[in-house]
Amino acid sequence: MENADVFLGLQDFLERMRQPSASDFVRSIKSFIVSFSNNDPNPERDSAQVQEFLANMEKAFRAHPLWAGCSEEELDSAGEGLEKYVMTKLFARVFALPDDVKVDDQLSEKLSLIQQFIRPENLDIKPAFQNEISWLLAQKELQKINMYKAPRDKLVCILNCCKVINNLLFNASHASNSNPPGADEFLPVLIFVTIKANPPQLHSNLLYIQQYRCQSRLVGEQAYFFTNMLSAESFISNIDAKLLSMEESEYEKNMEFARAVLSGLSIDSNCQSDQNSGNNPKAESECKKQTGSQIQTNTSETTCRTNDAFAKEESSMEKIPSLSDIENRGAAMLLKEDPVSKVFREYPYLFAHAGDLTVNDVEDLLNNYKQLVFKYICLSKGLAGATTSRPPSSSQTRVGHSSEPVLEHTAVEHKDKLEKPTGIIDSSGTGYPVYEDDIGSKSPKVEATVPQEEGKQDNAK
Numbered sequence: 001m002e003n004a005d006v007f008l009g010l011q012d013f014l015e016r017m018r019q020p021s022a023s024d025f026v027r028s029i030k031s032f033i034v035s036f037s038n039n040d041p042n043p044e045r046d047s048a049q050v051q052e053f054l055a056n057m058e059k060a061f062r063a064h065p066l067w068a069g070c071s072e073e074e075l076d077s078a079g080e081g082l083e084k085y086v087m088t089k090l091f092a093r094v095f096a097l098p099d100d101v102k103v104d105d106q107l108s109e110k111l112s113l114i115q116q117f118i119r120p121e122n123l124d125i126k127p128a129f130q131n132e133i134s135w136l137l138a139q140k141e142l143q144k145i146n147m148y149k150a151p152r153d154k155l156v157c158i159l160n161c162c163k164v165i166n167n168l169l170f171n172a173s174h175a176s177n178s179n180p181p182g183a184d185e186f187l188p189v190l191i192f193v194t195i196k197a198n199p200p201q202l203h204s205n206l207l208y209i210q211q212y213r214c215q216s217r218l219v220g221e222q223a224y225f226f227t228n229m230l231s232a233e234s235f236i237s238n239i240d241a242k243l244l245s246m247e248e249s250e251y252e253k254n255m256e257f258a259r260a261v262l263s264g265l266s267i268d269s270n271c272q273s274d275q276n277s278g279n280n281p282k283a284e285s286e287c288k289k290q291t292g293s294q295i296q297t298n299t300s301e302t303t304c305r306t307n308d309a310f311a312k313e314e315s316s317m318e319k320i321p322s323l324s325d326i327e328n329r330g331a332a333m334l335l336k337e338d339p340v341s342k343v344f345r346e347y348p349y350l351f352a353h354a355g356d357l358t359v360n361d362v363e364d365l366l367n368n369y370k371q372l373v374f375k376y377i378c379l380s381k382g383l384a385g386a387t388t389s390r391p392p393s394s395s396q397t398r399v400g401h402s403s404e405p406v407l408e409h410t411a412v413e414h415k416d417k418l419e420k421p422t423g424i425i426d427s428s429g430t431g432y433p434v435y436e437d438d439i440g441s442k443s444p445k446v447e448a449t450v451p452q453e454e455g456k457q458d459n460a461k
Helices: 002-017 020-037 043-063 072-094 098-114 132-142 151-175 183-197 202-212 220-237 248-277 283-305 307-318 323-335 362-382
Strands: none
Touching: 002 020, 002 072, 020 043, 020 072, 043 072, 043 202, 072 151, 072 202, 098 183, 098 202, 098 220, 098 248, 132 151, 132 183, 132 362, 151 183, 151 202, 151 220, 183 220, 202 220, 323 362
16 A cells, blocks of 8 residues: 555654764754744745755755665655655744735635525536535545644645545546536535635645645646645635626625624624623523624614515524424534544445445445435434434445555646546545654654544544
């Protein structure tokens, strides 16, 4: 497995750094980090300095006896290890500068509003490409981006998200015997998933990858998917009624209503905190008055302009939730849980591959089963009831083991068509160790874990 090769290569890199003959490398790395940290932030200059340092060090690796006779894979792993170590040390200095934070806040606010009313049809996503299960999985991958500091690890989260979407589009086109999907089908789905996911500090994360991911490695498939992610951010930043195939009046009404909803949720959250503190016995009644007053203020203009439409919205909100509403609520709760696989552990076929089965029409059987399981879990969550434990029937046997998928470093050129889908990358470490302050003295703590049995996932650290 390539993942194991990368892991062993990085371990080998650290061992070489501990050799006496590597002392010059260790001094150079530490000297660069100290010197860089003492300078005032300047994004353009900082990016150029890091890129130059990484490139020069990798050239030095190739000429040094420590790497004599090593393969290209081992040299590439050494470069990856160097990038991760350096950027982990410099992360607090270069990530989310004040100007970037402002853009993050504005973008996050806009995403929070738009996700209240956005529909696939607004982005011209064909019904055949609409799949809530795949979209939720893609959102989950994208929302992991702030769990990591190294540029490559953050990029892996984006690649995972894109690969889930790519798989969805490819499978849908294959099922309908249509042409393989291209960028025109891929980008709208990516935009929709990004809006629904509202990943933290999206702008800062993309800028960080763009500036500090080694340029010689940001090529091929990685470059293609990352470029699409940049396009998605640009589209969302400039989104308006025309881009959403929506009338201007309808867009403004939806935005006003979304602001009212979010304002109400914010007030409810603050009131709940006050009530839990127990400091004010009248907190509950006061918060109810405040909530009603605030929502009335925020929505007064909208109500005057579109009184009938708003009344219908309020009326629909007061109705008993439908099964679809309950399912969506459960899905949202499910997204917030890190060990999602534990919920699905009782269903052995969920993480099986088609090649593991021998039944005819296995693709349809597997897809139907996954959808059934997902709907059942979401409904259970939505009803706030514990999932009923039910052992599989005697006819159900576990099929193989689901190992962690691997990032393949292939220089695939994407033009009009997307490539045939590949597995999700192991973003929880990707075989990378956590480097100690002293390269030459301490053993690394390993982030990556051994692939588990089906139904289990590595916990990100």
